[in-house]
Amino acid sequence: MSRPRVIIVGGGFGGLNTAKKLAAAGDALEIVLLDRHNYHLFQPLLYQVAMAGLSPGEIASPVRSLLSSYKNVQCLMADVQTVQLNENKMITDIGEFSYNYLVLACGAHHSYFGHEEWEPFAPGLKTLEQATEVRRRVLLAFERAESERDSAVIKSLLTFVVVGGGPTGVELAGALGEISRYALSRDFRHIDPRRTRILLIEAGPRILPSFDERLSQRATRDLEKLGVTVWTSTSVTHIDRKGVKLGNEWVEAATILWAAGVKPSPLNAKLGVPLERSGRVPVQQDLSLKGHPQVFVIGDQAYFEQNGKSLPGLAPVAMQQGQSVANNILRGLKSKPREAFKYIDKGQMATIGRRLAIVQAGKLRLTGRLAWYAWLLVHIYYLVGFHNRIFVLIQWAWSYFTFRRGAQLIVNKEWRSFPDS
Amino acid sequence: MSRPRVIIVGGGFGGLNTAKKLAAAGDALEIVLLDRHNYHLFQPLLYQVAMAGLSPGEIASPVRSLLSSYKNVQCLMADVQTVQLNENKMITDIGEFSYNYLVLACGAHHSYFGHEEWEPFAPGLKTLEQATEVRRRVLLAFERAESERDSAVIKSLLTFVVVGGGPTGVELAGALGEISRYALSRDFRHIDPRRTRILLIEAGPRILPSFDERLSQRATRDLEKLGVTVWTSTSVTHIDRKGVKLGNEWVEAATILWAAGVKPSPLNAKLGVPLERSGRVPVQQDLSLKGHPQVFVIGDQAYFEQNGKSLPGLAPVAMQQGQSVANNILRGLKSKPREAFKYIDKGQMATIGRRLAIVQAGKLRLTGRLAWYAWLLVHIYYLVGFHNRIFVLIQWAWSYFTFRRGAQLIVNKEWRSFPDS
Numbered sequence: 001m002s003r004p005r006v007i008i009v010g011g012g013f014g015g016l017n018t019a020k021k022l023a024a025a026g027d028a029l030e031i032v033l034l035d036r037h038n039y040h041l042f043q044p045l046l047y048q049v050a051m052a053g054l055s056p057g058e059i060a061s062p063v064r065s066l067l068s069s070y071k072n073v074q075c076l077m078a079d080v081q082t083v084q085l086n087e088n089k090m091i092t093d094i095g096e097f098s099y100n101y102l103v104l105a106c107g108a109h110h111s112y113f114g115h116e117e118w119e120p121f122a123p124g125l126k127t128l129e130q131a132t133e134v135r136r137r138v139l140l141a142f143e144r145a146e147s148e149r150d151s152a153v154i155k156s157l158l159t160f161v162v163v164g165g166g167p168t169g170v171e172l173a174g175a176l177g178e179i180s181r182y183a184l185s186r187d188f189r190h191i192d193p194r195r196t197r198i199l200l201i202e203a204g205p206r207i208l209p210s211f212d213e214r215l216s217q218r219a220t221r222d223l224e225k226l227g228v229t230v231w232t233s234t235s236v237t238h239i240d241r242k243g244v245k246l247g248n249e250w251v252e253a254a255t256i257l258w259a260a261g262v263k264p265s266p267l268n269a270k271l272g273v274p275l276e277r278s279g280r281v282p283v284q285q286d287l288s289l290k291g292h293p294q295v296f297v298i299g300d301q302a303y304f305e306q307n308g309k310s311l312p313g314l315a316p317v318a319m320q321q322g323q324s325v326a327n328n329i330l331r332g333l334k335s336k337p338r339e340a341f342k343y344i345d346k347g348q349m350a351t352i353g354r355r356l357a358i359v360q361a362g363k364l365r366l367t368g369r370l371a372w373y374a375w376l377l378v379h380i381y382y383l384v385g386f387h388n389r390i391f392v393l394i395q396w397a398w399s400y401f402t403f404r405r406g407a408q409l410i411v412n413k414e415w416r417s418f419p420d421s
Numbered sequence: 422m423s424r425p426r427v428i429i430v431g432g433g434f435g436g437l438n439t440a441k442k443l444a445a446a447g448d449a450l451e452i453v454l455l456d457r458h459n460y461h462l463f464q465p466l467l468y469q470v471a472m473a474g475l476s477p478g479e480i481a482s483p484v485r486s487l488l489s490s491y492k493n494v495q496c497l498m499a500d501v502q503t504v505q506l507n508e509n510k511m512i513t514d515i516g517e518f519s520y521n522y523l524v525l526a527c528g529a530h531h532s533y534f535g536h537e538e539w540e541p542f543a544p545g546l547k548t549l550e551q552a553t554e555v556r557r558r559v560l561l562a563f564e565r566a567e568s569e570r571d572s573a574v575i576k577s578l579l580t581f582v583v584v585g586g587g588p589t590g591v592e593l594a595g596a597l598g599e600i601s602r603y604a605l606s607r608d609f610r611h612i613d614p615r616r617t618r619i620l621l622i623e624a625g626p627r628i629l630p631s632f633d634e635r636l637s638q639r640a641t642r643d644l645e646k647l648g649v650t651v652w653t654s655t656s657v658t659h660i661d662r663k664g665v666k667l668g669n670e671w672v673e674a675a676t677i678l679w680a681a682g683v684k685p686s687p688l689n690a691k692l693g694v695p696l697e698r699s700g701r702v703p704v705q706q707d708l709s710l711k712g713h714p715q716v717f718v719i720g721d722q723a724y725f726e727q728n729g730k731s732l733p734g735l736a737p738v739a740m741q742q743g744q745s746v747a748n749n750i751l752r753g754l755k756s757k758p759r760e761a762f763k764y765i766d767k768g769q770m771a772t773i774g775r776r777l778a779i780v781q782a783g784k785l786r787l788t789g790r791l792a793w794y795a796w797l798l799v800h801i802y803y804l805v806g807f808h809n810r811i812f813v814l815i816q817w818a819w820s821y822f823t824f825r826r827g828a829q830l831i832v833n834k835e836w837r838s839f840p841d842s
Contacts, residue, residue, distance in 0.1 A: 037831065038560060038564055038829070038830070038831045039829075039830050039831070055476040055477065055478040055479070056476065056828075056830055056832060057476040057828035057830055058476070060830050061829075062608070062829045062830070064608040064609070065608055065825065065829065068607045068608045071610075074610045074611075075567075075608075076564075076567060076568045077561075077564045077565075077568070077831075078568065094568045095568070128830070128832050129832060132832070139459060140498075143459055143497075143498045144498075146496075146497060147497045147498070147499065147515045147516070186489045187483070187485040187486055187489045187496075188485070189492075189495045190495075387819055387823075387825070390815065390819075391812070391815070391816075394811065394812070394815065395812075398808055398811075402808075404486065404808070407478035408459070408460075408482075408483045408486065409459070409460050409477055409478055409481050409483070409549070410458065410459045410460070410498075411477060411549050411550060411553070
């Protein structure tokens with residue numbers, strides 16, 4: 001007798017939690033997890049890789065290893081091309097798969113609001129490849145400035161523009177401030193990294209708009225202490241290799257980082273279902289697709305309204321949705337009715353730099369050092385795998401006491417692959 | 422009054438030791454260290470990055486940080502194009518440099534013995550980029566085998582050929598044996614990684630020819646215990662994407678690693694001096710170029726005979742040569758005569774796998790567990806930087822007790838750079 005097969009696409013927070021919860025319930029299901037990469041990435045710390053604080057191996061673990069104790073889970077590296085909803089079938093680069101249940105948890109990409117031509121000049125931060133590329137650009141800018149004589153070029157090399165005042169943009173800008181003020185200040189002879197100009201650009205009236213106004217003001221002040229200049233109500237109108245146009249003002253900058261918009265997976269457009277305005281897939285109360293109760297969509301890929309507001313693209317949302325889906329699949333096996341998903345908001349936090357963060361949870365508001373310790377605890381606690389936790393803790397302790405960063409390598413992509421790959 | 426300027430090219434073991442010793446002697450000299458990369462790489466552990474045991478950041482540190490306490494040292498990222506020996510001048514991609522003393526320590530590349538077309542199919546192991554590429558190929562081979570149905574393809578994916586029976590080849594083959602027997606054995610559902618076929622190919626009559634015959638026999642037996650098949654007196658006659666031809670025998674293999682020959686830096690050919698048969702630069706007793714006493718060549722780039730034998734391309738040789746050159750430059754400042762270089766051989770060691778190594782030092786011969794602990798101590802001791810030492814120790818302790826590896830990430834090179842870079 002063959003067991004019902006659940007296919008989960010995506011090994012992020014949503015997919016991994018679905019797989020774990022289903023697998024822990026026993027052998028009644030055959031579980032297949034597909035991902036384009038072989039690892040689960042702890043995205044909340046990705047900016048640390050981009051800012052030379054952590055190595056890729058410290059925030060990512062092979063999905064295969066994370067799930068190796070569950071014998072009823074298979075992990076495969078695959079790229080999903082299309083889903084044939086009416087046939088319960090999926091086409092991937094490693095072959096066709098049929099399923100009894102499908103859980104789509106493919107996440108999101110960066111959106112340049114119709115200006116995709118900006119991407120090469122202003123990389124986003126969603127993948128390890130992008131993070132090492134950002135690290136390469138940031139460190140190379142300092143290296144090049146050190147050997148440059150032309151003061152206008154030096155100025156451009158030491159100008160960093162971060163577009164987008166959400167948590168990622170704030171973390172990037174704050175970390176740039178820290179790096180230039182502390183980590184690199186002793187290492188250069190010709191330039192003074194403390195003279196680095198860092199601009200954080202936000203189109204709306206204030207940064208971190210999902211937080212209380214008071215907290216976002218405090219974050220702005222903290223950023224300014226680290227040497228970051230915050231420009232709100234400012235729109236990017238052009239980006240090229242020389243710099244960025246902010247409204248009508250031209251800023252020469254060798255390094256521009258994009259932390260502004262997200263757009264959902266390109267798979268969405270191929271599902272043949274109506275999409276929400278932002279491109280996400282609207283789901284029912286049980287997170288299933290309308291008319292396809294055997295198909296669930298969760299995390300950044302899904303559009304789910306609660307109390308009249310759409311849920312944000314955060315790890316806790318994806319994790320809770322993964323558990324809810326697993327729960328409903330398991331209930332189905334026992335012929336129990338499904339339960340509606342309800343997101344329990346445990347609060348949000350953003351880090352700005354060394355001992356500076358903001359936390360908003362229920363009625364609790366924390367800033368400064370206390371908020372930073374809270375941020376630290378939560379991130380270490382949720383970091384996947386005992387091994388990574390220890391490493392990140394030590395890496396941070398070392399950086400904390402020495403003001404240095406552990407992963408300042410400029411690794412090129414010079415090595416050639418197989419001619420055709 | 423301007424100080425005499427010493428330019429050191431290359432931040433490897435030779436260059437770094439020259440810079441440190443010169444810098445520590447005070448402010449009488451202006452010291453400039455040029456390197457194509459921004460980091461010093463601890464090459465003896467590079468195979469660990471290739472074999473997913475360590476992360477790049479754990480075996481490499483920015484040269485700039487390693488030398489930051491020496492205020493009379495400047496580090497610049499630069500690619501040397503030519504040296505004009507008669508004008509004491511050098512052309513690089515970041516401009517011209519004149520010097521009073523020049524120390525060339527550019528190291529070596531891989532040699533394919535006139536078959537450069539094999540390189541894409543059989544990468545060598547000299548740079549971090551190559552190491553992450555090798556890691557990607559090895560891990561991808563297992564991933565692809567897991568989702569493959571065709572048994573001939575699976576067999577090819579699970580066949581690994583390592584060409585070259587020197588220390589690097591032995592380390593790679595041994596680590597492949599370990600990975601497949603221990604680290605990955607629990608993580609796959611369709612394939613059994615323990616069935617992996619690993620061939621170590623050596624053209625000469627025995628592996629590790631620089632060691633005693635008894636030790637190389639022991640190493641062969643240890644490798645066999647890890648599932649490695651050792652073929653000696655076997656020449657590679659062809660390599661392509663499908664496999665490798667060994668004499669007249671064709672072996673289908675998806676992954677081929679090259680640890681056979683080295684050739685010196687391409688800069689040598691541009692110096693306009695006669696080169697030794699292998700392409701290295703013959704140097705005088707004080708490691709200077711004949712007719713150019715202000716120019717020194719050290720490490721893998723130099724050809725130096727002692728007791729009728731050329732010195733091998735090992736870290737201790739480069740380190741001792743760097744110190745000798747620094748010493749002679751400092752003696753020159755005090756108008757003292759130069760001293761001839763003499764290599765003091767403290768012995769050699771090679772590791773095979775978990776608790777398996779061989780050590781040969783003077784009359785001392787160690788094998789097995791004791792040799793492995795000795796290898797561990799020496800490598801941790803010489804690993805540059807307190808920070809890296811701690812990390813590597815913990816990483817190893819973790820791998821040792823859990824049989825897992827900490828850096829099993831397949832990181833692609835998909836992200837695009839600036840269009841023209």
